[in-house]
Amino acid sequence: MEKEVDKIMHKMIQDVYRFIEEQSLLRLHARVLVACSGGVDSVALLHFLAANQKRLKIEVGAAHVDHMLRGNESAVDGEFVGELCETLGIPFFAGRVPVPEIMHKTGGNVQAVCREGRYAFFSDVMKKGHYDVLATAHHAEDQLETVLMQVTKGNTPSGIPIKREIDGGMLIRPFLSVRKDTLRGYMKANDLRFREDPSNASDAYMRNRFRQQIVPHILEENAAAAEKAVILGERLQEDETFLKALAQERLEEIIQFTDEGLPSVDRQLFSNVPTALQRRMIPLLLGYLYDEEKIAVYYKTALIGQLLHHLSSKEGNVSIDLPLGYRFVRAYDQLSFVHENGQRLTDSQKTLSKGKKIEWNDRSWLYWTTVGDVDKKLLMMAKDVMYFNLPDECLPLSVRQWGKGDRIMLSGMAHSKRLSRLFIDEKVSKTERNRLPVVVTAQGEVCAVPGLRYSIRFTRNRTVDDKYIFILGQN
Numbered sequence: 362m363e364k365e366v367d368k369i370m371h372k373m374i375q376d377v378y379r380f381i382e383e384q385s386l387l388r389l390h391a392r393v394l395v396a397c398s399g400g401v402d403s404v405a406l407l408h409f410l411a412a413n414q415k416r417l418k419i420e421v422g423a424a425h426v427d428h429m430l431r432g433n434e435s436a437v438d439g440e441f442v443g444e445l446c447e448t449l450g451i452p453f454f455a456g457r458v459p460v461p462e463i464m465h466k467t468g469g470n471v472q473a474v475c476r477e478g479r480y481a482f483f484s485d486v487m488k489k490g491h492y493d494v495l496a497t498a499h500h501a502e503d504q505l506e507t508v509l510m511q512v513t514k515g516n517t518p519s520g521i522p523i524k525r526e527i528d529g530g531m532l533i534r535p536f537l538s539v540r541k542d543t544l545r546g547y548m549k550a551n552d553l554r555f556r557e558d559p560s561n562a563s564d565a566y567m568r569n570r571f572r573q574q575i576v577p578h579i580l581e582e583n584a585a586a587a588e589k590a591v592i593l594g595e596r597l598q599e600d601e602t603f604l605k606a607l608a609q610e611r612l613e614e615i616i617q618f619t620d621e622g623l624p625s626v627d628r629q630l631f632s633n634v635p636t637a638l639q640r641r642m643i644p645l646l647l648g649y650l651y652d653e654e655k656i657a658v659y660y661k662t663a664l665i666g667q668l669l670h671h672l673s674s675k676e677g678n679v680s681i682d683l684p685l686g687y688r689f690v691r692a693y694d695q696l697s698f699v700h701e702n703g704q705r706l707t708d709s710q711k712t713l714s715k716g717k718k719i720e721w722n723d724r725s726w727l728y729w730t731t732v733g734d735v736d737k738k739l740l741m742m743a744k745d746v747m748y749f750n751l752p753d754e755c756l757p758l759s760v761r762q763w764g765k766g767d768r769i770m771l772s773g774m775a776h777s778k779r780l781s782r783l784f785i786d787e788k789v790s791k792t793e794r795n796r797l798p799v800v801v802t803a804q805g806e807v808c809a810v811p812g813l814r815y816s817i818r819f820t821r822n823r824t825v826d827d828k829y830i831f832i833l834g835q836n
Contacts, residue, residue: 370550373543377409377535378416384523386533387419387494394454394492395423396483397445399438399556402498404445405544406536408553410496411449422452424486426479428460430471431559438556454490456482458773466772466822467815472566473786478773480527485775487529495527499534501587502541505579506571508590519601520594528776538591608641616646624649625697632673643668650687650698672696684795710761713800718834719760721798727760727811729831732823744835745811747819748827755802763799769807772817780810787813800831 381387395410397403410421425442427435439455446453458478464471483495504520511518524533536544548555564570579586615630624646631639643665671679671691679691686701713719716730718739728739732748740746763784768777784794800809808816811833820827 367550369543369546373539373547374409374413377539380538381417381535384533386524386535387417389418390420391494392420392422392490392492393494393496394483394487394490395421395496396479396498397423397425397442398558399425399442400498400558400561401548401555402500402536402541402544404442404553404555405547406496406498407442407445408449408551409547410535411451422446422454422486422490422492424454424456424483426456426458426482428458428475428478429462430460430475438558441554441556452490454486456486458482460773463772466820469814470787473783473788474773477771477778477783477786481774481776481778484527484529493530495530495532497532497534498536498544500536500539500541500544501591502572502576502580504537504594505587505590506568506576508594509571509575509579510567517597517601518594519597520590522598523595538588540587604637605641608638609645611638612642612645619697619699623698623700625695626672628672628675628691628694628696631696632675636669636673639673640665640669643672646698647683650683650685710759710801713758713760715757720836721760722796724796724836725798725812726834726836727798727800727832728834729758729829731828732830735830735832739832739834742834743832745833747809747815747821747831748823748829749808749819749831750826750828751802751808751818755804755806757803758808759801759803760798761801762795763797763810767799767807769810769814769816771814780807783810783814789813 387393393410395403395407397407407421407423410417410419414421423442423446425439427439429435443453443455456479458475460471460474460478463469463474463478486492487495499521508518508520511520521534521537523537524531526532547553560566561569562573564573576587583589611634612626615626615634617625617627619625626646631642634642667681668689671681671689674691675694678693679689681689683689683698688699688701690697690699711719713727713729716728716734716736718726718728718736720726725744728736730736763780765781767780769780769783770777780799783789789797797813798811799807800811801807808818809831811831819831823830
């Protein structure tokens with residue numbers, strides 16, 4: 362029996378080595394920071410990389426973040442990881458993100474707040490400690506769950522990336538091809554202890570429901586389904602990267618631009634392109650109209666399908682309204698985009714004068730003033746009330762739509778966060794993003810996205826230093 366276990370562990374180790382080499386996850390002399398929660402997966406990864414530093418020719422450190430959601434229990438998780446690192450003889454970095462406090466002050470999605478605080482800490486450690494790689498312990502079942510969740514949501518399945526760039530370096534997943542039961546076997550074979558997070562058993566989260574209720578049935582039908590999902594995800598990611606690059610290349614061959622700088626293509630030339638590339642050209646065409654993710658319906662299947670139909674068809678003339686005043690026009694054999702003003706839309710910015718109510722859209726209004734001068738009637742109509750204090754040179758405030766490059770400094774974070782990333786983490790639909798107001802100081806610093814999140818300059822409970830009150834109202 363012992364020999365059989367040794368054989369299984371030897372195979373796992375060799376498989377991981379091969380996966381790391383095939384995917385080019387670790388270069389020689391890389392400094393690797395392992396994200397370790399104290400659970401089975403991350404402890405196994407930390408032990409594996411630490412025990413194999415010489416063979417892999419790397420240096421390993423570990424980082425743990427206490428989200429302060431489980432009181433002393435989560436604090437003990439950090440102590441456990443710290444003791445493990447001392448035993449392994451590797452550097453340990455502990456961080457704390459006051460998630461309950463952040464949620465109380467600014468609201469938001471719990472998982473998103475945890476994630477952004479956690480990765481902000483990891484990035485900070487990587488920069489200060491000169492680590493160039495962050496390793497996380499996602500495994501094969503995680504990949505299967507992700508693919509199934511993507512299909513369920515109606516998204517194109519691609520799974521978890523094996524590696525991707527992050528702030529501070531590269532994130533890698535060396536265990537993505539390994540089964541969960543194999544990791545448990547590794548823990549047992551090496552007499553390793555771990556900590557169990559009770560939230561993993563909660564069915565409040567979609568991933569947990571898939572993990573507990575769906576994936577076991579799939580694995581009963583096919584024990585290799587998780588490994589197959591890893592292979593599928595890898596192939597789909599490779600295919601998508603190739604097709605996007607090919608679509609960009611073909612589009613550059615046929616695209617023209619109007620005097621207003623808007624894209625235009627010949628219908629016949631577009632029709633000669635394979636449909637798979639046509640579908641990927643549409644977001645590229647829309648990218649000439651909108652900055653980054655600014656288009657409200659960028660990835661909506663209905664719009665992509667509608668434009669694809671009219672871009673390929675030759676029946677009559679067509680005009681389709683698009684977000685932010687743009688229109689798609691098919692006239693004769695020319696396919697083009699125009700704007701209602703004949704030019705690119707520029708962001709309009711309204712000054713938020715102190716003590717003056719400003720209508721943002723047909724659904725909301727904004728107002729700020731000194732605390733003692735607040736209009737009591739407006740206060741009774743408030744949807745959200747915040748307090749803040751800014752030096753005179755930062756006033757007056759202004760409001761506008763979000764723009765490319767916008768960042769906000771959130772409570773509990775070491776670095777400012779891109780609004781585009783914030784919208785994704787908070788699950789804000791692309792339609793809703795352009796409706797949200799973005800409040801900026803006189804210097805252009807984003808200090809609030811009312812109704813979503815507020816920067817560290819704002820607080821929900823007034824302090825002795827807070828001079829001003831900010832109100833978001835709903836029509």
